[in-house]
Amino acid sequence: MQACSASMSSAAVFASAKAPRSARRAASSAAPAPMRSLGAAKALSSSSARASRGACVRMASPAAAPQRRSVALQAVASSPKSAEAAMGTTYSNWLLMLEREGVLDSELTIVLNSINTACKRISSLVARAGLSGMTGLAGGAVNIQGEDQKKLDVISNDVFCDALRVSGRTGVIASEEEDVPVAVEESYGGNYICVFDPLDGSSNIDAAVSTGSIFGVYAEDESCKIDFGSELTTIQEQCVTATCQPGSNLLAAGYCMYSSSCILVVSVGTGCYGFTLDTNVGEFLLTHPNMRIPESGKIYSFNEGNYANWSPELQKYMDSLKTGGAANDGKPYSARYIGSLVGDFHRTMLYGGIYGYPGDKKNVNGKLRLLYECAPMSFLMEQAGGMGSTGTERVLDIDPDAVHQRVPFFTGSPKEVQYLESFLK
Numbered sequence: 001m002q003a004c005s006a007s008m009s010s011a012a013v014f015a016s017a018k019a020p021r022s023a024r025r026a027a028s029s030a031a032p033a034p035m036r037s038l039g040a041a042k043a044l045s046s047s048s049a050r051a052s053r054g055a056c057v058r059m060a061s062p063a064a065a066p067q068r069r070s071v072a073l074q075a076v077a078s079s080p081k082s083a084e085a086a087m088g089t090t091y092s093n094w095l096l097m098l099e100r101e102g103v104l105d106s107e108l109t110i111v112l113n114s115i116n117t118a119c120k121r122i123s124s125l126v127a128r129a130g131l132s133g134m135t136g137l138a139g140g141a142v143n144i145q146g147e148d149q150k151k152l153d154v155i156s157n158d159v160f161c162d163a164l165r166v167s168g169r170t171g172v173i174a175s176e177e178e179d180v181p182v183a184v185e186e187s188y189g190g191n192y193i194c195v196f197d198p199l200d201g202s203s204n205i206d207a208a209v210s211t212g213s214i215f216g217v218y219a220e221d222e223s224c225k226i227d228f229g230s231e232l233t234t235i236q237e238q239c240v241t242a243t244c245q246p247g248s249n250l251l252a253a254g255y256c257m258y259s260s261s262c263i264l265v266v267s268v269g270t271g272c273y274g275f276t277l278d279t280n281v282g283e284f285l286l287t288h289p290n291m292r293i294p295e296s297g298k299i300y301s302f303n304e305g306n307y308a309n310w311s312p313e314l315q316k317y318m319d320s321l322k323t324g325g326a327a328n329d330g331k332p333y334s335a336r337y338i339g340s341l342v343g344d345f346h347r348t349m350l351y352g353g354i355y356g357y358p359g360d361k362k363n364v365n366g367k368l369r370l371l372y373e374c375a376p377m378s379f380l381m382e383q384a385g386g387m388g389s390t391g392t393e394r395v396l397d398i399d400p401d402a403v404h405q406r407v408p409f410f411t412g413s414p415k416e417v418q419y420l421e422s423f424l425k
Contacts, residue, residue, distance in 0.1 A: 091116050091264065091275045091284035103270060107169045108217065111192050112252060112266070114167035115215055116284060118160045119256035119264055122199065122213060123277060125152060125159070126258040135206045152205055153177055156198035156213070170194050171220055174243045174403055176372060181243040181403060192251075193218040193243055195372040200255075201340025210259040212342025216376035217252040218245050243403060247375030247396035254380065257342045265291070265346070265380060272349075272384040293386040296415040297352020298325070298333045301344045309360035314391075317423040326419045341368065345377055345411065349384055354412035354420060358391065365406040370398060374409045387417040391424035 086094055095112055098104045104112075129135050134151045157177040164170045169190035174181040176197040184190070196215040204211055254266030262277035264284050274288025300321055307315060321333040333353070338344050341357075348355045359366045368374050378388025378395035388395040388411040398407065410420055 086286050087289055089286045094286055104268060107191055110167050111169045111217055114163045118163035119213055121159050122156045123258050123262040126211060129205055150202040150205055153199050153202050160196055160198045164194050172243055181240055191220045197372050200342050204340050210338055210340045210343030212255050212257040214255045214373055214376050216250050218249055219251055244400040246399045247379055250379045253376035255342050257346050267380050267383040272380055291384045293349050293384045293413055294352030296413045299336050299351055299353030300333045301337050301355040303337055306360050309362060313423045314358055317420055348412045352413045354416040356410040359408045366408040368409045370405045370407045371400050371403055374407055381411045386412055387414045389417050389421060
């Protein structure tokens with residue numbers, strides 16, 4: 001399994017997280033220190049064994065994210081006037097503007113800027129994949145979910161991990177491609193927890209279809225301090241616990257879509273903003289300020305190939321869309337399905353409608369992961385005026401039981417998601 005390190009082939013690692021700022025400043029002049037390898041695991045206690053499999057060991061609940069934000073300054077970023085003034089602004093300058101206005105602190109600004117750098121690198125790698133021999137599988141490697149890993153899955157994971165590690169502001173990193181969360185080496189540890197899917201939709205790479213990266217940023221869990229002097233198995237357990245927070249605790253989330261253009265969509269809890277990469281200058285420019293999804297839309301994005309394996313309630317819902325949905329006006333919805341969460345989600349955000357990846361007889365909870373796919377996307381959708389649901393409950397309210405926990409996922413225009421819930425609740 002690939003791990004977060006400067007090399008492309010190092011093993012999964014854990015080390016200490018948080019270091020004093022003075023230590024980080026001193027370390028910044030030195031060469032980046034590699035993350036420490038765990039080596040062979042000892043026999044674990046039952047709770048540590050659960051942690052090694054990515055299960056959440058419950059401790060005190062973390063404080064709600066809104067308590068960490070400045071409520072008075074939320075209106076500044078969501079002001080249409082401010083958003084209009086920022087049109088064409090580079091992503092980096094936009095973050096600095098929010099920092100000056102007090103919406104972000106300098107630490108979070110650095111984390112989000114490091115993600116900006118990672119997305120640019122991955123965009124370049126995806127664009128040149130066919131020319132550089134980076135298509136196809138990574139030598140038979142599989143991730144923790146048993147899914148085949150593409151070459152770019154592994155490389156993109158390393159790119160994200162390296163960018164976040166050297167930022168010096170992330171203490172814990174959790175990725176789809178890692179068995180368990182990774183704690184950043186002490187000299188470079190910080191206050192934030194970053195979760196991400198480095199390359200969603202990678203099965204589409206060989207066909208040059210849309211792919212993307214998804215990320216979310218949490219504050220450090222005050223109930224789960226990682227002690228550098230602890231046994232590695234204890235650090236591992238604490239690391240998992242710190243990572244498993246509900247989506248309502250997210251401080252920031254976003255995705256970067258690699259398609260005909262490269263688009264970065266991000267929210268810091270004060271609205272949803274889209275940036276397009278200008279390859280002439282190598283910068284993301286603000287092109288979609290204060291994004292809002294339509295209240296309803298007659299486009300659905302489901303893989304109907306699984307129709308026979310869906311529940312009768314979901315089948316009834318899908319049948320109703322062929323006759324006009326809630327309007328029942330005989331005008332069927334249009335079906336649009338790319339097979340890439342980021343691509344389908346972005347279209348739904350712009351045009352309205354609903355995206356769904358339900359559970360079925362084969363995969364009862366669907367195949368999308370809560371922590372680094374469904375929660376960040378639900379956060380973005382709610383910031384744009386939409387909804388994210390499992391069909392029976394709000395995604396952001398779910399307290400994860402495991403790092404790689406899966407849940408059914410439905411998101412889109414509020415009226416469309418509510419209509420679906422009327423069949424499933």
